[in-house]
Amino acid sequence: MSEGIELPEVHHEEGPWLIPVSLTISTLAVLVAGVTLMSHRAHTEELLRQSQAANRWAQYQAKADRQHTTEKAVDVVRIVAPLNKEIGEEIQKKNEAELEHYQEDKGDITKEAKDLEAERDLAGRKADRFDGGEALLEVGLVICSLTLLTKKRLFWIGGMVIAAAGLGFALTGFLLH
Numbered sequence: 001m002s003e004g005i006e007l008p009e010v011h012h013e014e015g016p017w018l019i020p021v022s023l024t025i026s027t028l029a030v031l032v033a034g035v036t037l038m039s040h041r042a043h044t045e046e047l048l049r050q051s052q053a054a055n056r057w058a059q060y061q062a063k064a065d066r067q068h069t070t071e072k073a074v075d076v077v078r079i080v081a082p083l084n085k086e087i088g089e090e091i092q093k094k095n096e097a098e099l100e101h102y103q104e105d106k107g108d109i110t111k112e113a114k115d116l117e118a119e120r121d122l123a124g125r126k127a128d129r130f131d132g133g134e135a136l137l138e139v140g141l142v143i144c145s146l147t148l149l150t151k152k153r154l155f156w157i158g159g160m161v162i163a164a165a166g167l168g169f170a171l172t173g174f175l176l177h
Contacts, residue, residue: 021144021156024156028159029141035133035166043123045123045127046120046123046127049116049119050117052116056116063106066102067106070095070099073095077091122176127173129173130170133167133171134166134170140159140160140165140166142159143162
């Protein structure tokens with residue numbers, strides 16, 4: 001029976017930088033995963049707000065259609081009202097109250113839709129920040145991994161600088177309001 005897989009021992013002849021570089025690469029991979037998650041959530045939020053705003057605009061259009069139909073009914077009542085003044089005036093008041101209601105509703109719906117669109121735009125800006133940070137973190141990770149192939153410290157330092165810029169850029173996504 002086999003005793004398992006034997007891992008090679010790390011010898012200091014390979015370079016004292018091997019463990020720190022490996023830890024840096026692992027840390028960057030975790031950061032990329034976290035920023036990617038935030039990016040996906042921001043994009044989902046953006047799509048949700050867009051859907052909600054579209055629903056509000058559809059509701060606005062329905063109210064506008066009802067208002068238009070009621071306006072036509074008011075016109076018909078004005079023509080027929082002289083035949084029976086009491087009923088004509090009663091219908092006229094009812095229709096005018098409906099018209100006011102539709103006008104007020106449309107104003108409220110417009111405000112809600114515009115607020116949702118503003119939230120959508122904010123979520124989109126946040127998503128862009130997270131996407132940019134993710135890209136820079138990935139580039140930093142790849143450049144750091146070149147250190148293992150080339151054994152040149154310059155790649156490690158360069159990768160960390162680019163990754164730090166990416167992390168900073170991604171963090172600005174949390175600052176947007």
